Amino acid sequence: MEIRDNEQLGFHLAEVLSGRRNFENSAQSVSRMILGAGVKKGVRAGRTAFEFAFFRTGKKHIIGWFDEINDLVNFVKDAGEGGSSQEMAFVLVGEPGNGKTFFVEYLCLKYRQFISLPENKRYTFEFVNMDKLGLYGNIKVVQSQTFEDPMILAMNLFGSGDMSKEYLSKAGFVDKKIERLYNNHRPLGACTEFVLSDVRNYCDGDLDRMLKFIKIVPVPIAESLGTVTGKYSARDKITSSATDLLGEEDLSRLLNLTDTSNPYKYNIRRGAIARVGGGGIHFSDELFKNKKDLVQIYLQVIQNRTIELDGYRWPIDTLIIATSNNWEYNRFTAEKEEAPIKDRCRICYVSHNTDYKLQQELTKYSIGSEQKVSVTGENLHEDPNLNYAVSVAVTLTRLPHNDKLTPVEMMKLEAGETAGEKNVKTLAEIKEMLNASPDVTKRWGQKGIGHRGLGRIFQIMLSMPETHEGNCLFARDCFKATEREILDYITEAVDREKFMKDLDVAKKLYRVAIKTSIFNAYREDPDAIRKDVLAYVNMVIGSDSDQLGPDKIWRYRDPRTHEMTPIKIDERYIDSVETRLGLSTKERREAFRTTIRKIYGQKISTEPDYDFMDNEALVKAVTDVRLESDVAGAASLVGALANRANSENVRIYNRIIETMFKKLGYCPTCAQKTIEYFCEKVDES
Template identity: 65%
Template structure:
C-alpha cells in the first residue's frame, strides 16, 4: 500500500471506517442536516404539522411555508432511504414573489455551512504525475471532473466491484455490515476517471501500490461563486442556451495535449453546471419549464438516470435536483401532452402565499428593511408603529379566497390561530379542504394575492411620495394608497383587481379599529399605554398655565403631512 499520508486514499478510507469522515449520498447528507436539528410540532390551519428549526435560523430566515418544507423533508428522507424519490426532482410551483427561490437559496446556504464542518466535509481525488504516462502532454494533474468521492474510487480499485470489495474487506478488516453499507452507494467511476485509472494500471503493470502513488485526496471547494456543491442554473434565452450549459463540451485546449482521441477527458464537464455539483451537491434549476424543449429533455435524462452522457460516455452523478416554476409556465408545459415524461419525473409541490398575518409581520419587516430610513433630503424618517400591521393585514387579506362559510376577517383571524367569534378552526380546515379540491391550482387556498415583491413595491412608492418626505413620516394609512397603485399597475386580471381593492377596504377598517383600541387602552389606564400607544397619535395638548394660548387653553396639533 502507498505510504500513509494525510491526503492519501489509505488515510481517507481509514478515516471513513473510523467515522471521522462521511461517505453518504446527497440525499442522506441533506436529510441528516435537517433531521439532526430540533423539530417541533405546531398547529397550522387547524392541522398538526412539524416545524424544522434549522429553517428558522439567522436574521433573515424562512417564515411559514410549513407544508412546503414538510413535503421537501419527506421527499429527501424517502430518497435517502432508497425510495422512488431518488429518481425524481423536487419542483416548487407557485405565483411569483411567494418565496420559492428564497427557500431553495436558503437551503443551499445551509448545506454549504453544514459541509464546512470537518466531519461533513466532501472530498474528491486527483490523478497526479500523468506526464509519465506519455499520452497527456503537459497535463500533469487531473481532478475528478464530477468531484467523485474517494470511496467511489476505492470501490473500483480492481477490475470488478467484487474484487474491490474483497480487497477492501481484507485490507481494512471491514465488518460485513460496514461493507454492505458502503456498497449500497456503489457506482462506477465516471468515464474519464475510469479511463485514466486504466491507463495507470497498464503503466504500472497492475501493481496497486504503484498505482496508488498517482492518487491524491483533496477537499471539494465550497466557494459559492464557483458553483461547486450548490449551483444554480437560471432559465436563459431560448436561442443562445444549449445543453452545453448543463453538460459541458469538448475542450480544444485539452485536445492540444491529449494524444489519444478516445480519451473521454477531452470533454470539459465543468463547463456545464451539473458536473460542479455532481459530488453530493444540490443543483437548483430556476424556472425549469422556461427552458427550451431540448434542455428539458436533457433534464429528463439527468433526473431519471442520474448520469451525464456525452457521445456515449457516461459520468454518474450524485445530486439533489431542486427546481422552481411559476404557475403560468407550468400550466403551459402541462398542456403539451408530449412533455408528460418530464412531469412524471418531478415531485410537484404547489407553494402558496403566506396567509398568517402574524407571520407576515416578519416578512413585512424584511420588505421595510432594518436600516434607518431617511427622506430624499437626508433627514431621518419616522416609522409609524402601526405601519407593519397595516401592510401585513393588507397583503394577507388579498391572499385569502372568498368563502360562504367565513368572512374575510374571520378567515384571517383563524389562519393566524386567533379566535374569530363563534367560528372554529375546524370551519377553516373545511374551507381550505374545499378550495384545495380545485383542479385549477390558482383557485386553491392562498395561491393568489399580492406577493412579497408587490409589498416591496408598495414600500418603495411610500418612500418616494411627497407626503412621506415632507412629513418625514412613513404614515401607516399611506400604505393603502401605495397598495392601490400597485394593484392598478401590476394586477392584470379584472376580477383579481376588484377583489384586492375590496380587501384593502377591509384592511383599512381593521387599521382604524386598531387605532381606536389603542386609544381606548390609554383611557383604561393600562400601564405604559400612553408611552406605547398614544404618543404617535396625539391631536392636542392641554396647557392650562402656559403662555401664548388661545381662549380654549389648548395647543393645537398640526399635521406635518397636510399642514
C-alpha cells in the first residue's frame, strides 16, 4: 500500500508546526470550543452569572443551567490546564427528567460538529503493509485502537530518552514548543508499542524505512460508531460485563498472530472507552446504577486514564462525563466502601428549572414545533394562555414552601421580577440553607414535576375528548392534566399534597391573567392594561418631579422610544389604584410610591422595556380600577357577558370575541371557554 505525501508523519508534523493542525488534549479542545463562542457577565437571582453563548445556539439549545454550565466549563478548563480535574469525572446528579442527558448529548453533538471542521480535525495513525513482516498473517493494516494522535507517536518513536525530542527539533520545533507538546505526552498503547517494535526490528532501526509503514489518517466521526463521542448506559446486572467498557480477546486476530503475547490480540474497540480514547468524550449514563465491578473499572479508568487488560495498558485521552438520578446516588453513597469512586468525581447537583420565564421556553420544547392535528383531521389550536398556565404550574411544584417567602414571591424573585418589598437576598438565603442539606432530594429545586412529567401533561390533554371536539388545547384543561400527573406519578403523599396546593396557586395566577386578557379585549387593545400600569407608574414618578407645572402635565423621555412624552398627573386615578392595593394611610402610600420609584430607577437603565407587569398586585389593582370606571366593575362586565338578553350586552360580547380572535390569538373554542371561565366565581385570589 502506497502512502501519499499528505499521509506521512513528516507532513503532519509540518502542519502542526504551521498551526494548520492542532495537537491538544480532549479538555483543551472542549474548552476552546466553549470559550471561543464568547462569554457575557450578568446577574441571575441576585448573583453574578456567566452566560456562555456556546450553549445557547441551535434550534433546540440549553435553557437555564447557569450554575451547572459554569461548573462544567471551569472543570474542563482546569483539566485542560493540567489541574486535578484531569484525573476526575464530571457527574451530574439530579431528579429524572431535569435535562441531564439532554445536556450531555447536546455537548457531544456540538463537539462532533466542532471536530468536523477542517481546522479542528483530529488525526490518528495506522500501520500498513503488515503482511511484509510475516508476523500478522492476513492482517495487512493495524490501526491505533485508541485513536492515538500522530504527535504521541512522534514523541515515542525512539522510546524513552531525548532521541524523540531531537527528531522533533529537526522537524522545526523549538525547545519551548517541544516542552508544550510534552505537557500532553503519554506512552503508546500496548499493541501500538508492540507493533512499532516489530516494525523497528524488521527495518533494522532505519527510520526512513519505518515511516513507510506508518500512515496518518483522520479520526472517523460517527455517532453510531461511538467514535469521538460515545455513550454507555447502565444495563441489567446480568447482561452487562467489563467487555462493554474494555473490550476482549479477538479470536480472529489470535488465529493470524504468530506471537500469542502480542497485545493486538485484544480488540479493545469492542469496549466503549477505547473508541473515544483519542481526545473524545465518554458519556456514562446512570453511572452509579452499574454493578460494582463495572464501577471499579470506571475508578481505574477515571483515575489513571488507562484501559487495562491482563496487565496490558492503553493510555487514553478522554473527557468523562456521567449522570445519575438522586435515588441511585444516595443508595450508592450510603455504601461507605464505594467512597473512592465518589472521591474521583466532581459532583454537580442539577436542580429542575425554577425560573417560570425560562420554563416557558422549555414548555415550547414539550409542545413541539409541528402542527398538532385532531383525530378528525382538523388542526388543533393552542390557547395563547396555555404555555403560561402550564409553565407556572410545573414551576411552582419545584419551589419549596418557606415562611420567609410565599410561593408567588419566590417564583417572581427567581425570575428576576419584583415581589413587593421582598428582597432577592431572602431568596439567596433560602437556597443556601436548603443546599446545605446532605440529602440531595431536600436541596433547592430537587423535587417537582420534571420535563418528562410536562410531556405527559400534554399527552393527557391530547387524549381529552373535549380537545378534539373543539379542536383546541384549552389552557384551563392543563390543570386537570397536571392533577392527573400528580395523582398517577407522585408516590410520596407529602409531595402530592404540596403539589396540589401549588396547583391551586397556579390557578389563581391564571385567573389574574384571564382577567387582564378579557379587559384588554374589552378595550380592543392587547396592551391596554400594560399601558394603564405604565401610566400609573409615570404619574407616580412625575408627581415627585420639580418640573411639574400647575397644569399637572409632566413631560418625560420615554425609555423605549427616546421621545419626549407628556402625561397629565391624575391624582384620583393614583389614589384609586392605591386604595385597591389596600394602602389606607398616607405613610403606606408614600412608602409604596418610593418603592415604585426605586424599582423604576434600577430597571429602566438596563431594561428599557420593563413594564411592571410582573407586579401582580399592581396589575390586579389597575385592572379593577379600569373595570370600575369603564363598566362599573368586574361584576357588571361578567353580567354583560353572561346575560346576552339585550342588544348592548350582545354588542359588548361580540366586540370582545372579535378582539380575542383578531388581536389576542384566540380561536372560537378557547375564546368562548375563556369568557365562560371569567364569568364563573372560581380561583379568586
